Amino acid sequence: MKERKIGRPRTFDADNALEKAMKVFWEKGYEGSSLPELTEAMGMNRPSLYAVFGNKENLFRLALERYGATHDPLFDAALGLRTAREVVEHFLRGNANAQTEEEAPHGCLVINGALACSDDALPIRNSLIERRAAAEVRLRERFERAKQEGDLPADFCASQMARYVMTVSNGMAVQAAAGATRKQLQEVVDQVLRGWPA
Numbered sequence: 494m495k496e497r498k499i500g501r502p503r504t505f506d507a508d509n510a511l512e513k514a515m516k517v518f519w520e521k522g523y524e525g526s527s528l529p530e531l532t533e534a535m536g537m538n539r540p541s542l543y544a545v546f547g548n549k550e551n552l553f554r555l556a557l558e559r560y561g562a563t564h565d566p567l568f569d570a571a572l573g574l575r576t577a578r579e580v581v582e583h584f585l586r587g588n589a590n591a592q593t594e595e596e597a598p599h600g601c602l603v604i605n606g607a608l609a610c611s612d613d614a615l616p617i618r619n620s621l622i623e624r625r626a627a628a629e630v631r632l633r634e635r636f637e638r639a640k641q642e643g644d645l646p647a648d649f650c651a652s653q654m655a656r657y658v659m660t661v662s663n664g665m666a667v668q669a670a671a672g673a674t675r676k677q678l679q680e681v682v683d684q685v686l687r688g689w690p691a
Contacts, residue, residue, distance in 0.1 A: 577644055
């Protein structure tokens with residue numbers, strides 16, 4: 494009689510498991526997501542999770558990559574629009590929609606992931622801070638280009654406006670996670686656009 498090999502069932506879908514882990518992290522943050530919650534959502538036991546995805550930190554990083562693959566295109570598309578105002582409107586309205594989707598946790602994984610954390614989770618928190626900072630740099634560079642093209646006034650401060658827009662976006666994510674509706678977030682965008690430089 495041949496010895497039966499024990500391993501993951503053939504029906505195991507690593508992509509689907511990662512999607513489910515991403516949603517747990519998105520809703521509860523890095524430290525708020527316990528291994529039992531993750532393994533239950535992913536349909537696998539702890540040894541299998543470690544075998545496939547490594548430790549919890551690596552699982553979070555993979556989940557963040559997956560999140561970025563579906564959400565970064567919105568930002569990329571916004572940066573490619575003709576005017577700085579269009580960039581901001583597309584970015585913020587797209588975020589308002591993405592942060593309030595019915596089929597996903599509300600808010601933003603990059604914001605919800607580790608706003609507050611213990612020393613053990615500092616590498617995760619720092620990674621998220623770097624990710625947000627990189628987005629702000631790209632937005633600032635786009636505003637600088639708009640100044641050179643005459644789309645924005647010569648005295649326009651690209652750095653301050655990039656920080657402002659990212660602060661609004663991040664604040665919308667916090668509000669969405671706390672229960673703000675899509676309509677309420679779109680009204681915030683309306684207010685930002687009303688104050689846009691002529």
